[in-house]
Amino acid sequence: xxxxxxxxxxxxxxxxxxxxxxxxxxxxxxxxxxxxxxxxxxxxxxxxxxxxxxxxxxxxxxxxxxxxxxxxxxxxxxxxxxxxxxxxxxxxxxxxxxxxxxxxxxxxxxxxxxxxxxxxxxxxxxxxxxxxxxxxxxxxxxxxxxxxxxxxxxxxxxxxxxxxxxxxxxxxxxxxxxxxxxxxxxxxx
Amino acid sequence: xxxxxxxxxxxxxxxxxxxxxxxxxxxxxxxxxxxxxxxxxxxxxxxxxxxxxxxxxxxxxxxxxxxxxxxxxxx
Numbered sequence: 001x002x003x004x005x006x007x008x009x010x011x012x013x014x015x016x017x018x019x020x021x022x023x024x025x026x027x028x029x030x031x032x033x034x035x036x037x038x039x040x041x042x043x044x045x046x047x048x049x050x051x052x053x054x055x056x057x058x059x060x061x062x063x064x065x066x067x068x069x070x071x072x073x074x075x076x077x078x079x080x081x082x083x084x085x086x087x088x089x090x091x092x093x094x095x096x097x098x099x100x101x102x103x104x105x106x107x108x109x110x111x112x113x114x115x116x117x118x119x120x121x122x123x124x125x126x127x128x129x130x131x132x133x134x135x136x137x138x139x140x141x142x143x144x145x146x147x148x149x150x151x152x153x154x155x156x157x158x159x160x161x162x163x164x165x166x167x168x169x170x171x172x173x174x175x176x177x178x179x180x181x182x183x184x185x186x187x188x189x
Numbered sequence: 190x191x192x193x194x195x196x197x198x199x200x201x202x203x204x205x206x207x208x209x210x211x212x213x214x215x216x217x218x219x220x221x222x223x224x225x226x227x228x229x230x231x232x233x234x235x236x237x238x239x240x241x242x243x244x245x246x247x248x249x250x251x252x253x254x255x256x257x258x259x260x261x262x263x264x
Contacts (some may be wrong), residue, residue, distance in 0.1 A: 007232065013242060020193055021192055028221075034226075034259075
């Protein structure tokens with residue numbers, strides 16, 4: 001992947017270089033890697049900017065629409081944002097063999113590429129799972145309003161999870177399952 | 190066999206200089222880590238008082254520019 005930290009902001013250093021003989025094949029291979037990584041990264045970086053603008057706005061309006069209590073509102077926002085990104089990544093993964101290949105190599109750019117691909121299906125697919133999560137959060141919120149829940153962490157503990165992070169992981173796994181089910185039924189692409 | 194330029198960055202690692210693109214008096218260099226070619230670093234090659242230096246990009250915008258330049262030349 002493109003190492004952003006090593007690319008941006010470094011002070012000038014004296015160029016220390018030497019020439020080395022390498023095989024033509026190895027040189028070609030490195031060039032191919034560069035091209036493929038930059039292609040995926042560029043697509044991801046541009047689309048992630050779009051996501052950063054579009055998805056949070058969309059989530060914010062959903063959270064506002066449901067008039068959640070203040071306590072659940074911020075948590076709902078954070079959770080929805082995280083899940084929507086992961087969900088978007090999942091869809092990109094499912095839709096592209098290239099992303100599969102990248103994931104096999106354990107490359108984080110999968111998510112960048114996945115999110116960009118998912119934008120193409122954002123209205124149709126992502127909202128399906130978002131609605132499901134909104135419903136769950138509505139239930140949680142209802143319990144907050146009724147006074148049945150006073151602490152989000154305690155609530156997830158009561159569901160059998162040790163932490164909010166564990167709860168979120170579980171939600172993400174559910175989304176994976178939902179998406180796989182949709183794909184098997186041929187509902188999704 | 191072919192010859193390739195290898196540069197050493199401040200992290201002590203060696204990088205292949207895989208590509209070089211000049212754009213409006215700026216020379217972008219595209220480096221692949223010699224031990225892990227999947228790690229790509231993009232820098233600028235600058236000349237100060239006749240000596241060559243390697244400098245980091247200014248910000249994300251310049252990174253995007255460098256990426257776009259590479260893409261447009263390798264379609």
